[in-house]
Amino acid sequence: DAGVTQSPTHLIKTRGQQVTLRCSPKSGHDTVSWYQQALGQGPQFIFQYYEEEERQRGNFPDRFSGHQFPNYSSELNVNALLLGDSALYLCASSQGRVSPLHFGNGTRLTVT
Template sequence: DAGVTQSPTHLIKTRGQQVTLRCSPKSGHDTVSWYQQALGQGPQFIFQYYEEEERQRGNFPDRFSGHQFPNYSSELNVNALLLGDSALYLCASSRTGAAEAFFGQGTRLTVV
């Protein structure tokens, strides 16, 4: 089992551009959540996807959007990038009703 995998691992974008981050959940998991972790801070919940729909959303602007595919993989899209969007983006997967969520290795996004 490969666990939760994210791609790419590192990314540099220019302010105003758009970015797509990808996540493949752990085998058997159907729920994917995305988090933003700024340097020196705790992860902040962005949103959660289940059955291809956004189930929960944190306090992030509409520039942040996502998608879940039939195979449960997920994408996080960020439009009109700001310098403040520079962070580690973490994906976590879980199985509905299970106690534990597993995190991927993250994507380090740098906006210049």
């Protein structure tokens, strides 16, 4: 039974560029959440998708957007990248919106 899978594992982008990160939830899960984890910090909530709609959002600018597909997989898009966007981006899935989250191993984004 595959857990949460994320791609790519590592990515290097230049300031001003755009990036798309992908996530497949754990089998049986229908809700996907995205978190940003800066080095040495705890994860920070970006947003949550359920039934293909953004249901809740953290304190992140509109440059951060997402999508959920009918098969429950999800994408995180970041436009106009800043150096400060360099972080580990974690996807987590759950069955419903409030059950325990299961995390993937993340995508390490470096912005130069």
